[in-house]
Amino acid sequence: MPRPVPVIRPRRLRQSAAMRSLVREHTLRPADLVLPMFVREGDEPRPISSMPGVQQHTLDTLVAAAAEAVERGVGGLMLFGVPEHKDALGSGATDPDGILNRGIARLRAELGDDTLIMADLCLDEFTDHGHCGVLDAAGRVDNDATLDRYAEMAIAQAEAGAHLLGPSGMMDGQIAVIREALDGAGHHDVALYAYTAKYASAFYGPFREAVDSSLQGDRRTYQQDPGNAREALRELELDVAEGADLVMVKPGLPYLDVLAEVAAASPVPVGAYQISGEYAMVEAAAANGWIDRDRAILESLLAFRRAGATTVLTYWASEVAGWFQEGLPEHLREHL
Ligand code: PBG
Numbered sequence: 204m205p206r207p208v209p210v211i212r213p214r215r216l217r218q219s220a221a222m223r224s225l226v227r228e229h230t231l232r233p234a235d236l237v238l239p240m241f242v243r244e245g246d247e248p249r250p251i252s253s254m255p256g257v258q259q260h261t262l263d264t265l266v267a268a269a270a271e272a273v274e275r276g277v278g279g280l281m282l283f284g285v286p287e288h289k290d291a292l293g294s295g296a297t298d299p300d301g302i303l304n305r306g307i308a309r310l311r312a313e314l315g316d317d318t319l320i321m322a323d324l325c326l327d328e329f330t331d332h333g334h335c336g337v338l339d340a341a342g343r344v345d346n347d348a349t350l351d352r353y354a355e356m357a358i359a360q361a362e363a364g365a366h367l368l369g370p371s372g373m374m375d376g377q378i379a380v381i382r383e384a385l386d387g388a389g390h391h392d393v394a395l396y397a398y399t400a401k402y403a404s405a406f407y408g409p410f411r412e413a414v415d416s417s418l419q420g421d422r423r424t425y426q427q428d429p430g431n432a433r434e435a436l437r438e439l440e441l442d443v444a445e446g447a448d449l450v451m452v453k454p455g456l457p458y459l460d461v462l463a464e465v466a467a468a469s470p471v472p473v474g475a476y477q478i479s480g481e482y483a484m485v486e487a488a489a490a491n492g493w494i495d496r497d498r499a500i501l502e503s504l505l506a507f508r509r510a511g512a513t514t515v516l517t518y519w520a521s522e523v524a525g526w527f528q529e530g531l532p533e534h535l536r537e538h539l
Contacts, residue, residue, distance in 0.1 A: 220537060229508040231501070233276035233524035237321065237474070237516040240265060241413055242306035243285040253409035254479055255486050257518050259285050265306055266313050268521070275524035279319030281369060281516055282306050284328055285414050292337055293329030297355045303328070304363040311364030321367040321396060322360045324381070326352060333411075333418030335372035335425060344425055349374050354384035361390040369451070371398040373425040378445035396474065397447035400435035400461050402427045406454045406480030413479060435461045436468055443471060449514070454478045456503060459510045466511020475512040477503065482518045497526075497535055 216226050243249060243259040250258050260268060269280050284303025286295035295301035303322060310320050326349065327335045336349030353370060360368055368385075370377045378397050385393050403426035411418060427434055435452070442450055450469055452462040453476035466473045485503070489496030500519050507515045517523070526535070 220533060223537065229505060231504055231508060231523070233520075233527050234278040235508070235514055236277050236504070236520035236524060237279045237281050237319075237514055238269075238272045238277050238520035239281040239283065239476075239516055239518060240269065241283045241285055242302055244287045244302050251409065251413045253412050253483050254518065255490070256522075257413065257482070259413065262306060262309050266309055269310055269314060269318075272521035272524065273314055273318050275521055275528055277520045277524045278514060279321055279367070280310065281321040281323065282310065282365075283323045283414060286329055289329055289331040291331060293326035293352065296326055296329040297352065297359050299359055299362065301329070301359075304359050307360060307363035307365045319366050320364065321369055322363075322365040324353060324356055324360060324368045324370040325372045326356070327372070327416060327418070328414040331417075333416045334420075335422065336374055344374075346374050346376075346425075350376060350380040353377055354380050357381045357384050357393075358388050358390070361385055361388065361393045365393065367394045367396045367449070369396045369398060371401060371453075373398065373401050373422075373427070375441075376445070378442050378447050382446035394448040395446060396449045396451060397442040398453055398476075399438050399442045399447065399450035400427060400452045400458070400465055402429050402454060402458060402461075404429065404454050404457070404478070404480070406457065406478050409479035409483045429457075432461055432464060435465055439465050439469055443469070447471060449474055451476055451516075452512075454481060455507055455515075456481055459506060462507065462510040462512060472513040473511055474514040474516060475507040475510070477507065477515060477517040477519075479518070497531075501535060 216222055241259045242265045246261055248258045248260050248264045286302050307320055307322055325335050327333055334344050336344040339345040357368055370381055378395055403423045449472045451474040452458055452465050455475045455477040462475050485499050488494040504515055
């Protein structure tokens with residue numbers, strides 16, 4: 204039997220950089236990337252050891268780093284607050300002088316109206332027990348009491364100048380309650396970037412250090428079970444019905460299947476959050492010389508685009524946007 208000669212040769216389209224570029228379906232732009240940032244009280248920025256290269260900013264270093272990211276063309280900034288004092292209700296979240304609200308106001312004042320400023324809308328950074336909501340007498344997260352806090356927090360963030368709010372607490376009904384609160388206060392233009400499918404994930408590990416959280420217990424009674432995909436579509440339907448303007452899937456790489464399903468079903472733009480643990484894994488492997496860091500970063504970001512994400516939140520947003528300006532070596536440029 205003569206060996207069959209392939210007539211159809213997919214390699215033809217892979218033979219040169221020019222050919223690969225011609226047929227590439229997905230690419231990255233700086234404007235696709237959103238940079239999550241942390242702001243703390245006090246005069247000294249603090250490095251986050253489990254996220255090399257990421258820090259808890261002071262208000263001043265926050266503005267400087269944000270301005271640099273914006274100058275490089277990132278699509279927006281997502282701000283998290285790290286308050287000095289935490290309590291059971293997360294009082295700092297709704298205080299106009301709380302660190303997150305001050306950070307929003309500073310960014311808005313210094314970066315002008317064209318830079319999209321987003322804020323994490325959740326209580327876990329502000330509560331002493333580390334949960335995303337307030338607790339009932341039995342120590343469980345009280346859904347509806349938490350909604351009242353979220354409504355207040357939304358108004359504080361809108362008044363501080365945020366353009367988009369990112370409710371990330373996975374409380375039932377949170378989008379409807381927040382939308383109604385915003386509209387009632389005249390903030391019709393403030394958009395909601397809903398954390399729609401958010402899983403109870405081990406990959407949030409470094410984030411606990413990032414926001415000085417001492418979480419008691421876990422988040423499994425409100426964040427989704429890693430074994431489930433279907434409920435992501437239910438959460439999508441609810442968030443869209445309640446008024447979400449954009450929806451997000453989180454974490455990123457371990458949930459690309461969910462991202463693809465949500466992207467296929469969603470009538471609104473879909474984002475992905477490449478979270479702290481995903482960042483830490485690549486940085487740790489790269490520090491050991493086990494992985495080509497820059498290629499791994501671009502490949503992972505491209506994976507989100509391929510799976511259907513319009514925007515990607517990533518701690519590498521500013522650095523990667525900078526690569527576009529500098530011009531990359533050929534083997535990296537191919538990804539852009
Ligand atoms: C909740 C929130 C978390 C993250 C973003 N928003 C933590 C959690 O839900 O446990 C995680 C982000 C990351 O790990 O990079 N405020």
